[in-house]
Amino acid sequence: MMASNISVQTQPPSQASGMGLAFPGGLPPLRTLAVPTLIVMILAMMLLPLPPITLDLLFTFNIALSLVVLMVASYTRRTLDFAIFPSILLVTTLLRLALNVASTRAVLLNGHTGTDAAGQVIEAFAHFLIGGSFAVGIIVFSILTIINFVVITKGAGRIAEVSARFALDAMPGKQMAIDADLASGGLDEKEARRRRLEVTQEAEFYGSMDGASKFVRGDAIAGILILFINMIGGLAIGMMQHGLPFETALNNYVLLAIGDGLVAQVPSLVVSVAAGLIVARVGEEDIGHQIAHQLFSIPRALGLTAAVMTLLGVIPGMPHLSFISLAVVCGAGAWLLARDALKPKPVAEEPARVVNAAAEASWDDVQPVDALSLEVGYRLIALVDKTQSGDLLMRIKGVRKKFAGDVGFLPPAVHIRDNLELRPSQYRVLLKGVMVGEGEAFPGMYLAINPGHIKVPLEGSVTTDPAFGLQAVWIEARVREQAQMVGYTVVDAATVIATHLNHLMQANAAVLLGRTEVEQLLEHVGKYAPKLVADVVPKVISLAVLQKVLRSLLEEAVHVRDLKGILEMLAEHGATTSDPAELARELRVGLSPGIVQDLYGGVRELGVLAIDPGLEQMLVQALTPGSQAPLDPGITEILSKQAGDAAQRQEEAGLPACLLVPDRIRAPLARLLRRAAPRLRVLSHSEIPETHSIRINRVIGAQA
Numbered sequence: 001m002m003a004s005n006i007s008v009q010t011q012p013p014s015q016a017s018g019m020g021l022a023f024p025g026g027l028p029p030l031r032t033l034a035v036p037t038l039i040v041m042i043l044a045m046m047l048l049p050l051p052p053i054t055l056d057l058l059f060t061f062n063i064a065l066s067l068v069v070l071m072v073a074s075y076t077r078r079t080l081d082f083a084i085f086p087s088i089l090l091v092t093t094l095l096r097l098a099l100n101v102a103s104t105r106a107v108l109l110n111g112h113t114g115t116d117a118a119g120q121v122i123e124a125f126a127h128f129l130i131g132g133s134f135a136v137g138i139i140v141f142s143i144l145t146i147i148n149f150v151v152i153t154k155g156a157g158r159i160a161e162v163s164a165r166f167a168l169d170a171m172p173g174k175q176m177a178i179d180a181d182l183a184s185g186g187l188d189e190k191e192a193r194r195r196r197l198e199v200t201q202e203a204e205f206y207g208s209m210d211g212a213s214k215f216v217r218g219d220a221i222a223g224i225l226i227l228f229i230n231m232i233g234g235l236a237i238g239m240m241q242h243g244l245p246f247e248t249a250l251n252n253y254v255l256l257a258i259g260d261g262l263v264a265q266v267p268s269l270v271v272s273v274a275a276g277l278i279v280a281r282v283g284e285e286d287i288g289h290q291i292a293h294q295l296f297s298i299p300r301a302l303g304l305t306a307a308v309m310t311l312l313g314v315i316p317g318m319p320h321l322s323f324i325s326l327a328v329v330c331g332a333g334a335w336l337l338a339r340d341a342l343k344p345k346p347v348a349e350e351p352a353r354v355v356n357a358a359a360e361a362s363w364d365d366v367q368p369v370d371a372l373s374l375e376v377g378y379r380l381i382a383l384v385d386k387t388q389s390g391d392l393l394m395r396i397k398g399v400r401k402k403f404a405g406d407v408g409f410l411p412p413a414v415h416i417r418d419n420l421e422l423r424p425s426q427y428r429v430l431l432k433g434v435m436v437g438e439g440e441a442f443p444g445m446y447l448a449i450n451p452g453h454i455k456v457p458l459e460g461s462v463t464t465d466p467a468f469g470l471q472a473v474w475i476e477a478r479v480r481e482q483a484q485m486v487g488y489t490v491v492d493a494a495t496v497i498a499t500h501l502n503h504l505m506q507a508n509a510a511v512l513l514g515r516t517e518v519e520q521l522l523e524h525v526g527k528y529a530p531k532l533v534a535d536v537v538p539k540v541i542s543l544a545v546l547q548k549v550l551r552s553l554l555e556e557a558v559h560v561r562d563l564k565g566i567l568e569m570l571a572e573h574g575a576t577t578s579d580p581a582e583l584a585r586e587l588r589v590g591l592s593p594g595i596v597q598d599l600y601g602g603v604r605e606l607g608v609l610a611i612d613p614g615l616e617q618m619l620v621q622a623l624t625p626g627s628q629a630p631l632d633p634g635i636t637e638i639l640s641k642q643a644g645d646a647a648q649r650q651e652e653a654g655l656p657a658c659l660l661v662p663d664r665i666r667a668p669l670a671r672l673l674r675r676a677a678p679r680l681r682v683l684s685h686s687e688i689p690e691t692h693s694i695r696i697n698r699v700i701g702a703q704a
Contacts, residue, residue, distance in 0.1 A: 038091070045098040049105055052120070058099055059121040059263050065092060066267035066274075073274035080201055085278055086208035092271050093215040096264045100226050103263075107230055107256045108237055122259040137258030141227060141265060148269045149220035156276040160209035175199065209279055219268055223261055230257035302334035369433040371412035372512065374501065379424040382443055383494050384416050392416075395498035403505050407554070408561035409521050411505055411512050427497055429504050431511055437504045439466030441493035446480050448473045448488035456486045466496065467503040507678075510554035518547045525563050536567045540574035541583070548580035553587060556670060557681065558595055565590070581667065592687040599656045599681060606688065607697045608660040609646050609680075615639070615701035616662070623668040640676035642700045647680040650697065658683055660694060 045058070069088060076082045103122060178195045234253025238244040244252070296302065306327045313323030374396075376384065383392040396414050404410045422428065428438035440463070441447075448458055450471040460475035475483055475490075483490050491499070505512065522543075526533040537543055549570070550560050560566060566587060573586045588595065600606055611619065615635070622631035647657035657680045661669055666684040673680055688694060 035091075039094070042091075042094050042098045046101045049109070050102045052106065055099070055103055055106060056121045058095075058102075062092075062095055062099060062264075062267050063270075065095075066270040070270050070274040070277075073277045076278065079205060079278060080198060082278060083201060083205050085275070086205070086211070089215055089271065089275060092267070093219045096219060096268055097222060100223070100260065100264050103260045104226060104230055107253065107260060108233055122256060122263055125259040125262045137255065137262070141258055141261050144262070144265045144269055145220055145224055148265065148272050152269070152272040152276050153220065156209075156272065156279055157214070159276075159279045160206055206279070209275070220265075223265055223268065227257055227261040230260060296333065297337065299334040299337035302330045302337065306331035306334060370415040370430070371432055371514065372505070373415040373417065373430045374427060374497075375417055375419040375422060375430065376427045377422040377424045378418060378420065379443060380427055380441060380493070380497075381418055383441075383497070390494070392494040392497060395494055396501065399498050399502045399505065403502065403509075406561075407506070407509050407559050408563065409513060409517050411509075412514075412517075414501070429501055431504075431508055436508060437466065437500060439496070439500055441496045442474055443493050445474050445476060446483070446490050446492055447496050448475050448479075448483040448490050450488060454487050458483055458488070467500040506557075509557075510551040513547065513551055513554060515543070515547060518543060518550065521560075521563055525567065529564050529567075532564065532567050532571070536571045536574070540571055541578060545578060545580055545583070546570070549583045549587065552580060552584035553591075558588065558591060559598070562591070562594070585663075585667065588684075589686050592683075593689050593691075595683070595687065596689060596692060599658055604692050606658070606692055606694050607650075607655050608658050608683070608694050609643075609650065609698050609700060610660055610696045612699055612701040619665050619669065620662060623665040623672075625664075636672065639701060640673060643673050643680060644677040646698045646700055647677045651679065653697075655697065657681065659700070660685065660688070660696075 050058070069085075069092065072082060073085070107122075175196060178192050178199070231254050234257060235246075235249050238249030238253050239246060242249075309323050309327035309330060312318055313320050313327060382388040383390045386393070393416075396416075400411055400414065419428075423440070425440045425442050426438065427441060428435050430436065445460075447463075447465065448460070449465050450473075452470065458473045458475055459479055460473040463472050463474060464470065465472045473483075473488075480490055522533050522537060537546055541549075550566075553560055569587055569590045570583060573583055577583065596606065618635065619631070619639075643659065647659075650657045657677070659669075659673070659680055659682045661682060661684060663684040663686050666682055666687075670682040673682065
């Protein structure tokens with residue numbers, strides 16, 4: 001058996017520092033002027049004539065810049081690591097168009113002097129890449145443009161469009177997942193803010209890419225138009241203005257126009273490929289690692305490929321050397337992968353359990369019952385084993401810390417042990433030895449929780465969320481992104497258990513408040529209000545009465561964070577009565593501003609449920625203390641059903657489920673409806689602060 005006690009160590013909050021940009025009385029740093037200066041220079045290129053040597057440098061810079069963008073896109077692990085890509089796409093497109101304008105000016109002005117009129121880069125592309133043939137040049141340019149415009153740019157734009165839609169649709173689900181991790185203690189507030197910002201930036205990135213892909217498409221169309229303008233305009237200027245023969249004008253201007261189009265189209269194609277890599281990537285690994293791991297890791301696939309290549313290689317007329325060589329390479333790779341897969345892997349053996357049957361029984365065999373414990377099946381042991389990167393212990397520490405901050409007292413330590421009687425993936429939560437909740441969690445898988453409005457099915461095992469009973473599906477890691485995109489809240493196995501534990505602790509807070517916890521509470525308050533504690537306990541009320549009063553508050557989800565204020569109110573009312581129920585009623589009135597704020601936040605007009613006056617009068621006669629008129633069971637059933645339905649409709653409308661009743665029947669009615677509508681909060685008229693007004697949304701029992 002394995003047991004572990006969980007304790008919380010309070011650490012001082014980290015201090016965040018911010019940095020702003022302000023330059024009073026001085027100049028901004030040079031790096032802040034780089035981009036504006038570059039854009040101004042690009043715009044100037046469209047207006048000012050440039051010498052050929054400058055055009056060579058700028059065309060070379062454009063090619064180098066596109067290669068840098070492609071390399072960065074290839075090695076980027078996450079799309080947001082290259083979030084500036086849409087802006088870079090705009091700048092590179094603007095640079096290519098400016099170079100087209102500048103080179104067009106140079107070609108039309110000086111094309112009659114020869115093919116080096118616009119610099120050596122364009123001349124090299126015109127002669128070396130296409131062999132000096134303008135027919136070949138036009139065909140090559142057309143093919144490159146079709147590949148860029150029809151295939152790569154169109155595909156990347158479609159992926160960006162779909163990703164942008166999915167990212168926007170998935171934002172609520174991702175935000176709910178972050179809130180769930182924050183509630184379970186798996187995240188601190190700083191990390192939650194970072195993840196929320198990341199979700200927003202991801203949606204903005206895909207939206208920007210959807211629009212930025214139009215830049216590349218427009219650039220391709222502009223390249224085609226510029227090519228034909230240069231060809232027609234160059235021929236006209238060369239023959240009419242400079243008197244060149246048709247063959248000479250055709251050789252000079254058409255080759256220069258084709259070379260100019262190619263020297264701009266090649267970087268455009270490279271940047272388009274980079275855009276496709278950015279939007280088409282999945283996961284958080286670079287493209288090279290993913291290809292090596294996923295494409296060349298199955299020996300059977302390489303073996304079958306080697307067999308097919310061998311068959312093709314022995315066919316008469318086929319290039320035997322090429323096919324047989326590649327078949328040998330694939331076969332060798334398949335053999336190496338299969339050999340590595342057959343190597344025995346070390347298996348961790350479970351330590352043998354030794355039971356000394358001959359030992360005499362002793363008082364050591366009588367183990368105390370744990371106040372709060374978590375039992376797990378053997379497959380879940382890895383979640384609580386730090387040597388296996390289990391983080392459930394840290395999450396439970398966060399749950400206890402959050403519970404102490406919200407409810408107002410430190411809960412008992414959580415004892416974790418394995419239980420071989422459970423199913424391998426089963427866990428259960430015990431409160432003083434009694435099971436209060438159970439569920440199943442599967443390490444390595446994720447629980448996709450349906451918020452209630454998603455109709456898209458997922459591949460996996462259908463189940464329900466153990467904490468809140470929502471429809472859910474256990475999915476593999478490969479389906480996680482798809483589930484998040486369509487709006488599911490996706491959490492891992494450790495978060496499922498921690499969230500369920502947090503929910504059960506909140507629901508059973510009254511049971512967790514034992515005598516030891518009350519004494520610890522008084523010791524804590526005594527550090528800053530010792531005189532108050534000494535005057536109230538036990539002079540005014542006893543420790544047992546204080547425990548009953550606090551439990552009465554916790555049973556109806558009234559937190560006891562303000563124990564100092566509670567003791568002050570008990571000092572006032574404890575002199576006249578020692579009845580815990582009466583003291584709890586007085587405390588609820590005193591704590592009403594906090595109760596209402598926990599329910600409604602900062603809203604001043606409270607939308608509540610009410611009971612039909614006739615039914616309310618009947619309840620007053622039956623539930624008032626000392627009444628001799630019992631409540632009819634049929635009325636109780638109708639009241640419970642309608643209260644549950646009204647509470648559900650209220651929550652579906654995004655409003656708190658709160659029932660407003662007269663003071664005399666608030667406590668017995670709350671106990672009566674607790675089983676039928678556990679999330680329904682019952683308030684009395686005296687518990688509504690004077691600063692608030694009420695609005696009745698629904699009436700219960702109007703047709704009873």
